[in-house]
Amino acid sequence: MAKVLKGIKLRLYPNQHQVDQLWQMFGNNRFVWNQMLAMAKEGYRNNPSSHFVNEYGMNYLLKPLKQEYPFLKQNDSTSLQVVNHDLAQSFKMLFKHQGGYPRFKSKWAIKQSYTGRSICQVIANRRMKLPKLGSIRTSKTGRVAGLKIKRYTINYDSTGRYYLSLQVEVSAPQALLKTGKKVGLDVGIANLAISSDGIKYKTFNAKWLKKQAIRWQSKYSRRRHRATIAVRQWNHNHKTLKAELDDYQNWQRARIQKARYQQRIANRRKDYLHKLTTNLVKQYDVIVIEDLKTKNLQHNHHLAKAIANASWYDFRTMLAYKCAWHGKELIVVKPNYTSQICSNCGHHSGPKPLAVREWTCSQCGTHHDRDINAAVNILHKGLKAGG
Known part of the structure; x- marks a missing residue:
């Protein structure tokens, strides 16, 4: 075996x-x-x-x-x-x-x-x-x-x-039963994944935990700053007995508390991604996703935090090894023009601002949800590439 x-x-x-x-x-x-x-x-x-x-x-x-x-x-x-x-x-x-x-x-x-x-x-x-x-x-x-x-x-x-x-x-885990279904997935920020079937999977969000993490991050920074000033004053006034930053435990307690909230957020996000990817692998035999360069996209400072929170890379990695384990197929395609092409007639309508979430094809008159249309185009690309 x-x-x-x-x-x-x-x-x-x-x-x-x-x-x-x-x-x-x-x-x-x-x-x-x-x-x-x-x-x-x-x-x-x-x-x-x-x-x-x-x-x-x-x-x-x-x-x-x-x-x-x-x-x-x-x-x-x-x-x-x-x-x-x-x-x-x-x-x-x-x-x-x-x-x-x-x-x-x-x-x-x-x-x-x-x-x-x-x-x-x-x-x-x-x-x-x-x-x-x-x-x-x-x-x-x-x-x-x-x-x-x-x-x-x-x-x-x-x-x-x-x-x-x-x-x-x-x-090796046993192969899952075949369902005969195929799906294209477009990843986003408000919705982590949008399927070609029209299903939108929300991005993980833990507002209360994030507020607590930010609150303790502020406490940590403030306490460390105060401890640094206290150490400098003490060392200036005492030439023989020197103090160190680690002698002040208050800021270290804040550091640990802040780190524990951040870890709880990371653990819950990972748990959400595991459940979502397992559900997708069970439902579909062929999954097509876009090949996004996350590090390059994070150069946009307006979207970097939201992209990091969405964890696109972890989502793709989990899908890859779970498909390999359970006998399913994962196809990765380039995302070029997937949001600009009409999935009904193939007309190229040109680039659109991110604020435009719906549009109507000028050629065939089909009304599209931007993300679902992109997911359908990703599916078509993947099936064409996979033969």
Whole structure:
């Protein structure tokens, strides 16, 4: 039976000793990244024509590095190899002109993580055994019972919580029953997706949560500004005992509260997108969507926030892998002129302002809803391209 890789995310509840271990491992991974990057930069500075040290070469350097810095032995050894792999991939992307130059990692970054390839085991209900950490309390271990874990990642995010992300190997989902239906989808802002059948799916909106997130964002900015002023005044008046920004906890509480509201919004949006895409894959055998360059569209500052909230990229990504899993077909077409062409007679009526939501074809007299007409044209394009 075919196998596919799937991601599962669990909440971690480490004790104080395990928290100290986690932060030591976060720091060790960051240290290895910075050391390898510094050596690569120094080697290029001394001899620009020299060959780049690849992943195998960096792994060879790990042994002398551990001898020089014994604290690196506190890490899962595979996590340091993953650091080298990620750095080598960053340089490969740089050489292909698909990414920027790798940067040094800071210990002041709010989000911290490390990844390993060692064996993780479920040892009891809501208990897992992780390399170097031993038995640790988690959530919902039933989701990974009996599955082969390929790699694991432990994250600390801006909400102050720890998460365990697992890449597991599972049997490929069964193909869904064929319905014989085909649909074209036009994405928008007020409505996330408009189908060629005339159905409009609303964009996710959580007004109350957004208001709370904005409110706590303001509190965070104000409290941090006050703490910064207080630190400067204290350090100016006291030459021996210096204060630091982290000594003022009030702004950090606001940061965590703000981050938790933002995470709740993100989680609810993701849940909405999962339910919507699953429903579409169950209903239709062929789904045609437009190939939009979201990053380019976000250069329009009037629409950037609304486009980001709509999450077009996540919507397309979910449709892609769910169609592949369940034996359905996803066709991606270029969106050129789809809102300007009459879906009834094919007459090209020319560009229209965004404010124009309905129009009548001057050739055949058909009255169109702009979005539904675009979705029908997208469907026609996809069926023509797919044969």
